[in-house]
Amino acid sequence: MNKSLLLKQILQQLTTLHQVATDAALQAYNTATHEENVAENKYDTLGLEAAYLAQGQSQRVAECEAALAAFNKLTAEPFSEESHIAIGALVELRDERGGQLSLFMGPAAGGVKLTFDNRDIIVITPSAPLGQRLLGCGVGDEVEMTVGSQKRHFEVMAVY
Numbered sequence: 001m002n003k004s005l006l007l008k009q010i011l012q013q014l015t016t017l018h019q020v021a022t023d024a025a026l027q028a029y030n031t032a033t034h035e036e037n038v039a040e041n042k043y044d045t046l047g048l049e050a051a052y053l054a055q056g057q058s059q060r061v062a063e064c065e066a067a068l069a070a071f072n073k074l075t076a077e078p079f080s081e082e083s084h085i086a087i088g089a090l091v092e093l094r095d096e097r098g099g100q101l102s103l104f105m106g107p108a109a110g111g112v113k114l115t116f117d118n119r120d121i122i123v124i125t126p127s128a129p130l131g132q133r134l135l136g137c138g139v140g141d142e143v144e145m146t147v148g149s150q151k152r153h154f155e156v157m158a159v160y
Contacts, residue, residue, distance in 0.1 A: 001160045003076035003090065006104070006116050010123065011071055013114050018064035025057035067108035074107060079159045085134045087126065092158040101154070105131060130154075 032050035093101040102121045110125040124131045133143040141156045
């Protein structure tokens with residue numbers, strides 16, 4: 001497992017997400033400030049709605065920048081069979097039905113999905129419920145969590 005390449009691919013994905021967010025923020029700003037969207041009466045809210053959207057998109061850009069900065073500081077440290085799960089770990093889980101799940105414990109950008117080495121990987125953070133339960137666990141440990149109304153059991157199969 002080449003974690004340097006995995007981190008590089010995550011950074012590329014985050015860069016793409018940042019560019020999409022930047023483009024959306026610029027488009028929302030342009031819509032909000034366009035002369036045709038100046039309110040003519042109190043019921044004409046297109047410009048106001050576009051301004052709210054621009055603010056939200058700008059916040060999304062800032063979150064993407066923070067995620068990029070956090071991942072740029074991350075080094076591709078290898079984890080061993082005896083290692084405990086921490087930020088920077090690639091974790092392989094097996095659920096009670098035998099399904100496998102690959103997770104990368106990142107400092108930010110939870111929910112980002114990518115395919116690497118023919119496996120689907122999801123970035124999770126320590127603030128996510130599953131991330132909280134996995135922190136400090138090792139190979140062979142089991143975690144349980146409730147998803148909706150169902151209890152799910154996961155066993156840590158590997159930590160890279």
